[in-house]
Amino acid sequence: MIFDPFELNYSKVRAYLDCPFLYRYIYVERRFQPPTSFSSLGLSVHKALARFHAGKGGDLSDLLAHYEDAWLHQGYATAQESMEFYNRGARVLENWWLHFQENRAQVLYSEKSFEFPYEKWRVKGTIDRVDRMPGGLVELIDYKMGFEGRTGEDVAGSLQLSIYAIGLSRALNLKVGAIGYFVLTGPSKVSMLYDPAGEERTLGLLRETGEKMLALDMSRKGKCGRCPVRKLCAEFEEGGE
Numbered sequence: 001m002i003f004d005p006f007e008l009n010y011s012k013v014r015a016y017l018d019c020p021f022l023y024r025y026i027y028v029e030r031r032f033q034p035p036t037s038f039s040s041l042g043l044s045v046h047k048a049l050a051r052f053h054a055g056k057g058g059d060l061s062d063l064l065a066h067y068e069d070a071w072l073h074q075g076y077a078t079a080q081e082s083m084e085f086y087n088r089g090a091r092v093l094e095n096w097w098l099h100f101q102e103n104r105a106q107v108l109y110s111e112k113s114f115e116f117p118y119e120k121w122r123v124k125g126t127i128d129r130v131d132r133m134p135g136g137l138v139e140l141i142d143y144k145m146g147f148e149g150r151t152g153e154d155v156a157g158s159l160q161l162s163i164y165a166i167g168l169s170r171a172l173n174l175k176v177g178a179i180g181y182f183v184l185t186g187p188s189k190v191s192m193l194y195d196p197a198g199e200e201r202t203l204g205l206l207r208e209t210g211e212k213m214l215a216l217d218m219s220r221k222g223k224c225g226r227c228p229v230r231k232l233c234a235e236f237e238e239g240g241e
């Protein structure tokens with residue numbers, strides 16, 4: 001895929017905010033970020049849910065069949081580890097299924113892509129799920145595997161959800177009533193009423209980060225110890241922030 005410096009999306013902006021060298025590594029140098037067991041599991045589960053919703057539902061066996069088809073083998077050290085993670089993902093989906101039966105929602109979109117112009121930028125994204133709400137509103141939901149907890153504060157302060165809410169409004173002309181995370185390992189939903197008052201701040205951050213990425217401003221480093229490319233990055237600093 002051709003590198004487009006004027007395209008902004010959450011992952012790209014997140015990478016730059018985490019570390020400019022991480023952004024350069026992935027998006028400018030187009031170098032490979034190796035999959036991990038957790039990233040592969042998360043992708044497999046996301047794909048299974050997307051296919052399930054796209055197929056207009058079905059029963060649990062349909063969901064598990066989508067999971068089997070979507071299973072990614074990369075990122076596991078051994079066949080046994082792959083099997084353990086596969087079973088873990090199947091349990092997550094079984095629990096999600098039970099939760100979905102008891103909390104039926106009208107799913108309007110899943111894996112919904114959007115794109116809107118903003119000044120010289122094109123802002124793009126893909127949203128896990130959009131549900132109908134009463135009164136012509138929609139609820140934006142991002143699936144998380146939930147290896148870390150999520151709170152209402154996380155939702156309210158989420159750059160990702162804020163970009164997606166603006167995308168729904170500007171690109172798809174939908175009125176966002178609520179935003180939230182569905183924590184698959186709960187399973188539980190953390191949702192908040194959407195307040196568009198923060199949109200200007202989000203767009204300002206996109207503009208500022210976009211300009212720094214264009215200028216390839218490398219004046220700081222992220223937390224090397226937690227970085228996904230720490231074993232491959234020439235800028236790695238032992239004991240860095």
Ligand code: SF4
Nearest residue numbers: 019022222224227233
């Ligand atoms: S290892 Fe450190 S310098 Fe390199 S990309 Fe990661 S955080 Fe940045």
